[in-house]
Amino acid sequence: MSEIVKDRALVLKTFGYGESSVIAVLLTRGHGKMRFLAKGARSSASPLRGSLRTGTICEIVFYYRPERGLQLIKELEMADSCEARGEDFERLCLFQAALELVDRSIVEREADEKVFDTTESFVRFLPEAADPWALFFVFEIGFLKMAGSFPSTASCGCCGRTLEDEAFAVDAGSGLVSCAACAGSGARTLSAHSSAIVSRIERLGFEAARGLRLGRAERKEIGSLIHHLFASHIDGYRLPYALRLCKGVNGQ
Numbered sequence: 001m002s003e004i005v006k007d008r009a010l011v012l013k014t015f016g017y018g019e020s021s022v023i024a025v026l027l028t029r030g031h032g033k034m035r036f037l038a039k040g041a042r043s044s045a046s047p048l049r050g051s052l053r054t055g056t057i058c059e060i061v062f063y064y065r066p067e068r069g070l071q072l073i074k075e076l077e078m079a080d081s082c083e084a085r086g087e088d089f090e091r092l093c094l095f096q097a098a099l100e101l102v103d104r105s106i107v108e109r110e111a112d113e114k115v116f117d118t119t120e121s122f123v124r125f126l127p128e129a130a131d132p133w134a135l136f137f138v139f140e141i142g143f144l145k146m147a148g149s150f151p152s153t154a155s156c157g158c159c160g161r162t163l164e165d166e167a168f169a170v171d172a173g174s175g176l177v178s179c180a181a182c183a184g185s186g187a188r189t190l191s192a193h194s195s196a197i198v199s200r201i202e203r204l205g206f207e208a209a210r211g212l213r214l215g216r217a218e219r220k221e222i223g224s225l226i227h228h229l230f231a232s233h234i235d236g237y238r239l240p241y242a243l244r245l246c247k248g249v250n251g252q
């Protein structure tokens with residue numbers, strides 16, 4: 001027998017099903033990533049029509065049966081949608097890249113409210129961010145921290161000295177953070193400016209990144225470090241297609 005459940009959700013992707021229905025992959029706050037069937041959602045008479053766009057934040061009511069692979073949507077109320085705001089191409093690429101990352105990295109039905117809240121915050125803050133890359137890096141670092149795969153940048157893991165306002169290096173494989181003097185041959189050393197940016201957004205999150213603007217060199221340095229941390233520590237990770245497309249258009 002089905003249980004009627006209400007949850008907050010974010011639409012990760014959708015597929016057409018049959019003549020008028022939709023299958024949607026949603027990240028829910030209380031139940032994790034799940035697959036849903038929205039019967040008749042493409043019909044002009046359906047109250048669900050237009051509500052299941054990628055990136056939509058919503059309140060969802062559904063019939064829940066644990067043994068069923070597809071849960072059935074009963075009601076859905078939109079709360080917000082990044083795509084509806086007509087953002088620039090680069091911003092939309094980073095938006096899609098974040099959703100790809102979540103979809104590929106999260107195991108179905110493993111609820112994690114922090115993952116949901118971080119993803120929702122990214123979607124909400126992205127349209128007003130001075131530099132979308134700064135916000136995307138906050139999202140990625142937050143994701144790595146929740147997975148226990150982003151090290152503290154407060155001090156050198158070798159000699160213990162404080163790294164405030166100082167260039168540091170990160171070994172992607174071991175996750176060891178060290179000062180430039182202690183850095184091993186396999187570590188990636190960031191410039192002092194990039195190091196300061198990473199330390200700031202690691203500590204302060206989305207609010208700290210809203211007004212940041214990064215130069216091309218900082219984007220490349222920080223992005224390369226984060227990519228290697230994901231590749232080393234997150235199972236199933238590969239560079240999101242939307243991110244490859246964004247870099248290709250910008251010649252990065």
